[in-house]
Amino acid sequence: MKEKLVVIGNGMAGIRTVEELLKLAPDMYEIVVFGEEPYGNYNRIMLSPVLAGDKTIDEIMLNDEQWYADHGITLHKGKRVVEIDRVRRQVVAEDGTTESYDRLLVATGSRPFILPVPGNDLEGVIGFRDIADVDTMLEAARNRRHAVVIGGGLLGLEAANGLMQQGMSVTVVHLLDTLMERQLDRPAAEMLRKTLEERGLHFLMPAETEAIIGQERVEKVRFRDGTEIYADLVVMAVGIRPNVELAKAAGIHCERGIVVNDTLQTYDPRVYAIGECVQHRGKTYGLVAPLFEMARVCANHLARLGIGRYEGSVTSTKLKVTGIDLFSAGDFLGGPDSEELVFQDAARGVYRKLVVENNRITGVVMFGDTIDGSWYFDLMRDGTDISEMREHILFGQAHLGDSGHGEQNRVAAMPDDAEICGCNGVCKGDIVKAITEKKLFTLEDVRAHTKASSSCGSCTGLVEALLAHVVGGDYSTAPHLKPMCGCTEHTHDEVREQIRKQALKDIPSVMTALDWKTPDGCPKCRTALNYYLLCEWPGEYQDDSQSRFINERAHANIQKDGTYSVIPRMWGGGTTPQELKKIAEVAEKYNVKTVHVTGGQRIGLYGLKKEELPRIWRDLEEAGFVSGHAYGKALRTVKTCVGKEWCRFGTQDSTHLGIEMEKLTWGSWTPHKFKMAASGCPRNCAEATIKDLGVVCVDSGYEIHVGGNGGVKVRATDFLVHVKTEEEVLEYVAAFMQLYRENAHYLERTAPWIERVGLAFVKEQIVEDEQNRKLLAERFRRAQKFAQQDPWKERAEGSDRHEFQPLKEIG
Amino acid sequence: MSKDWIEVGTINEIPRKGARVVRTPEGDIAVFRTADDRIFALRDKCPHKGGPLSQGIVHDTRVACPLHDWKIRLDTGEAVAPDEGCAATFPVKLEGETIYLSVKPDEGCPNS
Ligand code: SRM
Ligand SMILES: Cc1cc2nc3c(=O)[nH]c(=O)nc-3n(C[C@H](O)[C@H](O)[C@H](O)COP(=O)(O)OP(=O)(O)OC[C@H]3O[C@@H](n4cnc5c(N)ncnc54)[C@H](O)[C@@H]3O)c2cc1C
Ligand code: SF4
Ligand code: FES
Numbered sequence: 001m002k003e004k005l006v007v008i009g010n011g012m013a014g015i016r017t018v019e020e021l022l023k024l025a026p027d028m029y030e031i032v033v034f035g036e037e038p039y040g041n042y043n044r045i046m047l048s049p050v051l052a053g054d055k056t057i058d059e060i061m062l063n064d065e066q067w068y069a070d071h072g073i074t075l076h077k078g079k080r081v082v083e084i085d086r087v088r089r090q091v092v093a094e095d096g097t098t099e100s101y102d103r104l105l106v107a108t109g110s111r112p113f114i115l116p117v118p119g120n121d122l123e124g125v126i127g128f129r130d131i132a133d134v135d136t137m138l139e140a141a142r143n144r145r146h147a148v149v150i151g152g153g154l155l156g157l158e159a160a161n162g163l164m165q166q167g168m169s170v171t172v173v174h175l176l177d178t179l180m181e182r183q184l185d186r187p188a189a190e191m192l193r194k195t196l197e198e199r200g201l202h203f204l205m206p207a208e209t210e211a212i213i214g215q216e217r218v219e220k221v222r223f224r225d226g227t228e229i230y231a232d233l234v235v236m237a238v239g240i241r242p243n244v245e246l247a248k249a250a251g252i253h254c255e256r257g258i259v260v261n262d263t264l265q266t267y268d269p270r271v272y273a274i275g276e277c278v279q280h281r282g283k284t285y286g287l288v289a290p291l292f293e294m295a296r297v298c299a300n301h302l303a304r305l306g307i308g309r310y311e312g313s314v315t316s317t318k319l320k321v322t323g324i325d326l327f328s329a330g331d332f333l334g335g336p337d338s339e340e341l342v343f344q345d346a347a348r349g350v351y352r353k354l355v356v357e358n359n360r361i362t363g364v365v366m367f368g369d370t371i372d373g374s375w376y377f378d379l380m381r382d383g384t385d386i387s388e389m390r391e392h393i394l395f396g397q398a399h400l401g402d403s404g405h406g407e408q409n410r411v412a413a414m415p416d417d418a419e420i421c422g423c424n425g426v427c428k429g430d431i432v433k434a435i436t437e438k439k440l441f442t443l444e445d446v447r448a449h450t451k452a453s454s455s456c457g458s459c460t461g462l463v464e465a466l467l468a469h470v471v472g473g474d475y476s477t478a479p480h481l482k483p484m485c486g487c488t489e490h491t492h493d494e495v496r497e498q499i500r501k502q503a504l505k506d507i508p509s510v511m512t513a514l515d516w517k518t519p520d521g522c523p524k525c526r527t528a529l530n531y532y533l534l535c536e537w538p539g540e541y542q543d544d545s546q547s548r549f550i551n552e553r554a555h556a557n558i559q560k561d562g563t564y565s566v567i568p569r570m571w572g573g574g575t576t577p578q579e580l581k582k583i584a585e586v587a588e589k590y591n592v593k594t595v596h597v598t599g600g601q602r603i604g605l606y607g608l609k610k611e612e613l614p615r616i617w618r619d620l621e622e623a624g625f626v627s628g629h630a631y632g633k634a635l636r637t638v639k640t641c642v643g644k645e646w647c648r649f650g651t652q653d654s655t656h657l658g659i660e661m662e663k664l665t666w667g668s669w670t671p672h673k674f675k676m677a678a679s680g681c682p683r684n685c686a687e688a689t690i691k692d693l694g695v696v697c698v699d700s701g702y703e704i705h706v707g708g709n710g711g712v713k714v715r716a717t718d719f720l721v722h723v724k725t726e727e728e729v730l731e732y733v734a735a736f737m738q739l740y741r742e743n744a745h746y747l748e749r750t751a752p753w754i755e756r757v758g759l760a761f762v763k764e765q766i767v768e769d770e771q772n773r774k775l776l777a778e779r780f781r782r783a784q785k786f787a788q789q790d791p792w793k794e795r796a797e798g799s800d801r802h803e804f805q806p807l808k809e810i811g
Numbered sequence: 812m813s814k815d816w817i818e819v820g821t822i823n824e825i826p827r828k829g830a831r832v833v834r835t836p837e838g839d840i841a842v843f844r845t846a847d848d849r850i851f852a853l854r855d856k857c858p859h860k861g862g863p864l865s866q867g868i869v870h871d872t873r874v875a876c877p878l879h880d881w882k883i884r885l886d887t888g889e890a891v892a893p894d895e896g897c898a899a900t901f902p903v904k905l906e907g908e909t910i911y912l913s914v915k916p917d918e919g920c921p922n923s
Contacts (some may be wrong), residue, residue, distance in 0.1 A: 454880075520828060520846045523868040523875040546828040550866040550877040554812045557879050561862045807831035807842060809821040811913060 002030045005302065006091055006101035008081045012044055013291040014107030014277025015063055017404055019360075020299030022071060024515065028303060031073045032099050037076035037130055040064045044130070046290060048320045052135050057550045081177030084250035086268060103270050103302065106258060108709035110276040110286070115150065116510040120214030125234045127790035128159045134739045137233065141166035148221050150209055152179040154319060155728035156237035160201055163235075165768040171229060173221070174205035175238075183328035185318045186726025187344065188367040189352050190373035195324060195349070204229070212480070240286055241279045255648060257284045264298040274298050280312060287315050296489070305359075305515065307498060316377050320371070324534070328371035329365035330380055331355060338362060343394040352394055359387040359758075371465055372396040385758035388715075396465075400558050419785070420462050422457035431463065435470045441465065454597060485524040487516050492528070492745040506533065507544055523549070528746035531633065534669055535741050538783035545782075545800070551631035552801060555791045556613055563593075565606045568625035569666060572640040572678075573601030582623035590616055602636035611804055618796035626790040629666070633747070634674045636739075639687065643680030643697065650680035650724040652697035657726055658686075661695075661733055665787040666736060671744040671753075676733070685788075689717045691752040693736055698722075702729050704803050706762065707735060707754035718759045721767050741780075814902055816911040823908060824847065830831035830874070831836070831867040835914050840901055841865035842910065843885050845872055852903040852912055858896025888920055897921075 005021075007014045010033055018031060031091045039061070046060035079093040090100040112127025114120050116649050118677050124140065126133050139145065141163060147618045149160040152174030164170045172179075178189040188387045193203060208224040224227045230259060242257040253267040257279030264280075274294050276286055285291065300308040316329035324341035325644075334340055334355040341354045346367065354376065355363035355721040363379040366373055374394070379386060386393055414420075416429030434449045446463055447454040453463045483489050490498075495514065504510045507529050511521060522531070526547035556564040569692035570579070583603055587595050593607030608616060617627075629635060640658030643649030647684060658678040665676070677686040678695040688694025690710035694717055701724040720736075723729055741764065744753040754762060766773040795804070825831045825844040832855055833840045835860070841853035841864050855865045862878030872885045882891040888900040899916035 522870050523880070526870065535853050546826055546869065549868065554866070558866060559862075560860070560878065562861075564867075610908065788881045802824060802826065802831065805831075806839075807824060809834040810817060810819075811834045 003102040005029040005103050005105065006099050007033045007105045007107060008091060009109055010037060011109045012288055013043040013108060013295060014105060016292055016295040016296050017105060017274055020295050021714060024299055025303040033073060034076045034079050034081045034093060036080040041227060043439060044337055047134050048158035048162055049721060051137060052165040057131060075100060081246060084246060095567040106271060106273040106277060107275045108246060108277045110240040110242045113239040113241050115238060117209055117211050119214060122212055122218045123216055124218040124232060125212055127236050128155055137163060140233040141168050146230045147233045148173060148229065148231040149235045151237035152205060153182065153316060154238060156730050158320055159235045159237055164200055171202040171204055173207050175208055175310055175720055177206045185332055185353060185365050187366045191349060191351055191367045192326060198249060242284055244277060255279055262311060263301040264294055264310060270294045272298055283312060289313060289315055312380050318683060325368055325369040327366040328364065328616055329377050332363035332365045333365060341394055359385050361386060382756055384756055421452035421459045424451040426450050426452040431466050435467060475714055485522055486527050487518040487521050488514060489515055496532050499532055505541060506536055509548060514611050526701055529670060531746050539786040555627055555631060557631045563607045564610055564613060565604050566608055567598060567602055567604040567628040567630035568620050569628040570602040571662050572638055572655055574655065579623050584618065586616055586619050601639050602637060614796050616803055617792035621793055621796055627792045633670055633672050635665045635668045636673050639677035640683040647680055649683060650682060651699050654678040654680035654697050657695060657729060660726060660730060664730055664733060668784060670741055671746050672741035672749040678799050704729065704732050707748055707750045709751035731777050736771040736781040738776040738780035739765055814913040816913055819910050819912045821908040822905060822910060830869065831837040832865045834849060834913060840869050843869055843874060845869060850900035850910055853888050854897060854899040857875055858898055864898060887917050
């Protein structure tokens with residue numbers, strides 16, 4: 001028999017959990033839901049637009065009663081649960097309805113805090129929480145004139161705005177002298193107040209309510225200083241209190257909220273709690289984004305998958321008052337160790353402040369123009385090191401996102417024919433049209449429909465800004481971490497962690513253990529998983545060639561006409577007459593269309609037929625050539641200059657060093673391609689400072705630089721460390737590559753990786769911690785034992801023959 | 812209408828989630844094998860810019876073109892939305908382990 005899950009609370013958190021659970025394990029539980037309110041489940045945060053007349057109740061229903069029926073869920077609507085009997089494992093509602101449970105989910109939300117002043121129970125004094133409250137307010141707006149909203153926070157201002165839209169004269173009363181003090185600093189709060197005043201709201205602040213006066217219905221509000229104002233309606237929006245009484249009475253440990261652990265279980269492990277009624281790691285939440293994150297984890301645990309943990313949320317806020325753009329996140333006030341970056345344009349009514357600590361954003365406040373809010377929020381949540389962008393960051397992402405072509409106009413101001421995506425020739429107008437006509441919401445959608453940002457990705461920031469501009473940031477969807485691809489809910493990091501923890505050793509096991517949604521994945525996740533497994537289990541994992549992109553599967557680059565190119569390795573960019581003769585011979589023998597000296601100091605042969613590849617490789621092997629891996633997410637080349645052997649400025653033997661570096665690292669698979677260089681002196685002829693790892697020789701030894709990129713978005717390296725000997729350089733090379741191999745996401749080059757994790761992390765791991773460096777280097781060397789088999793030789797000798805030969809020739 | 816079945820090889824000669832090419836005077840035909848051992852045949856030419864579909868990554872009953880990553884359905888030859896276009900399909904059948912192919916494309920796709 002199925003186990004039974006009873007849910008108390010038919011609100012946003014409870015039902016989201018049920019939805020997530022149905023996705024994971026549709027048949028595991030018999031589900032029963034109690035809801036005090038007499039409806040299905042609706043989007044509570046949309047009550048503000050309903051009040052303002054921008055939406056109707058029908059439009060904000062999330063799950064109507066049919067939905068419950070369709071999923072076989074029993075809904076006891078309009079029934080308040082009054083008792084949880086943990087001994088008998090049953091819950092009892094006010095009208096006597098009783099249900100027993102195997103697992104219980106408490107999702108009772110919270111209720112408005114009503115000030116303990118005389119008269120607070122008069123007719124016309126309400127909170128702002130549910131449909132009934134909105135009905136009361138609309139009713140008052142039809143028949144009465146004066147509304148007083150107590151509380152100048154998010155909820156209060158939304159209520160006040162709505163009532164004003166409905167034609168009432170509204171006064172907002174606030175205890176402090178700045179509005180929304182929990183989200184805004186003083187300058188932003190003052191701009192907000194000014195804007196709202198211009199629209200017709202009245203403010204009374206600072207002011208402390210002393211009493212509410214009236215016979216049966218409210219007539220006036222009196223303040224501590226003796227002033228009184230007329231009121232036909234009083235809305236209290238001074239805070240919320242978690243609904244814990246029911247749980248508390250059942251002996252479940254509660255503090256401010258019901259105390260839960262990282263899997264959303266209370267002290268009684270059969271009883272879960274979620275939403276605004278809980279207290280997790282000392283914090284309670286009053287926004288939906290964290291509740292949705294909790295719901296995912298809770299559902300996961302209920303489905304006995306047990307892989308998710310809720311570790312708390314970082315939240316951001318927007319005000320839902322049409323025409324007012326406001327964004328706030330994190331610790332926007334800052335402390336003694338933080339600094340502030342501020343931009344203010346009073347004429348345009350724009351204000352932005354970033355609070356920065358240790359080169360990381362810890363808080364954001366924006367008013368008047370919030371296009372970049374989600375970008376700052378991402379930087380903050382990912383803990384991105386912003387030292388490189390400091391100078392321009394306040395001007396927004398559009399000022400950074402391009403490939404160093406200089407400053408871009410802000411997307412909003414761009415003309416429709418401005419080209420956004422250079423690779424696919426997509427203009428702003430095309431994207432805006434697709435977003436509006438096809439109702440696109442995500443970057444993925446825009447990529448699929450317009451191809452913008454689907455190639456090199458350098459315009460991603462602009463496309464995101466356009467999306468935000470056209471759609472408006474949908475703040476209500478949880479800004480949760482990005483899943484790897486559409487086949488899974490898990491992020492790259494989660495997947496890697498589980499591969500390690502559960503010792504998953506092939507792709508099907510990963511897909512089963514982590515509930516892949518597709519039978520055998522897609523090109524995105526399969527290639528990533530193949531790499532992660534290879535990196536985690538060197539020598540043990542059986543490479544899945546069908547999960548590799550054609551270039552890596554065939555060990556040559558496919559060209560636009562379906563032919564292939566072959567680029568043999570030339571160690572450190574050096575070659576010999578014998579090698580050159582062999583290349584010439586091969587080029588003639590196989591009718592090579594183009595011989596090209598590549599940007600990586602070696603020679604490429606173009607226009608080869610796939611069938612011929614194994615034979616070509618056999619010929620090349622005679623002169624000692626091995627694969628150059630020019631096709632792989634792998635070690636590419638090590639560029640060198642001639643160094644001290646010849647050059648009058650050379651300080652060290654950079655050529656020899658480069659060759660040693662290449663001998664150490666060739667054959668290694670990496671998250672994205674990996675390029676190195678060694679220059680003989682700071683003139684840096686080998687361009688070491690735009691490589692993933694570059695060595696610049698100096699008189700006193702070797703400078704090691706990391707995280708450079710010369711491609712789509714140029715980035716100069718960060719200086720990592722200075723060392724004295726070649727051996728040390730090699731140890732650092734091995735350790736750095738291994739750290740990157742183990743830590744970066746698939747298809748993330750070292751430049752964006754270092755920007756994400758921060759140089760400090762890299763230094764901590766391999767400069768400051770000598771033992772860890774040695775361990776990383778050791779793991780790298782071990783993996784190399786298995787990786788350094790020349791794939792060309794193997795194929796020249798006959799392996800993977802099917803790859804290179806037609807199944808059959810007819811006629 | 813009777814088909815001229817030609818024996819082209821056995822299923823074991825094609826890797827799971829992979830493809831092999833059958834050369835014909837009218838052009839290459841890609842023969843695919845899915846993870847669950849179903850066989851499909853398409854003109855080895857992507858409706859986008861002619862990329863060789865046989866070289867793509869096979870997932871479920873789709874192949875991702877190696878050149879610009881369009882996804883093509885193996886059963887109908889159609890590009891997956893929002894992309895548009897098709898590669899001609901060819902009749903194939905499996906008898907025991909032997910694959911039979913007809914080199915006359917099914918009707919419906921102009922790019923045969
Ligand atoms: C062959 C070569 C051009 C040449 O003839 O000189 C080349 C050719 C290609 N590059 Fe490159 N790149 C070549 C040097 C470079 C360099 C210069 C260098 O390495 O010093 C760069 C800039 C440096 C860098 O990587 O930071 C470079 C930056 C790129 C990028 C952008 C990478 C980025 O992170 O921004 C791509 C796209 C990608 O990898 O996703 C790319 C991709 C490609 C691809 C693989 C495109 C593709 O997917 O088909 C080209 C393959 C052609 C082929 O079949 O060989 N190629 N490419 C060069 C091979 C060097 C070698 O000997 O291995
Ligand atoms: C007007 C308004 C605007 C908001 N705007 C935003 C916003 O812009 N952004 C944002 O992120 N958040 C916003 N919020 C907050 C957001 O709505 C809440 O965080 C969210 O609804 C909390 O979900 P929950 O499931 O914990 O509680 P609820 O959604 O309140 O659900 C709890 C349910 O449990 C029921 N219940 C309680 N006790 C019992 C019982 N004993 N028996 C049976 N049923 C019971 C209640 O009737 C209620 O239906 C807003 C809230 C309001 C009121
Ligand atoms: S070789 Fe590199 S730069 Fe040249 S066209 Fe190809 S990807 Fe672009
Ligand atoms: S040729 Fe197939 S996607 Fe472009």
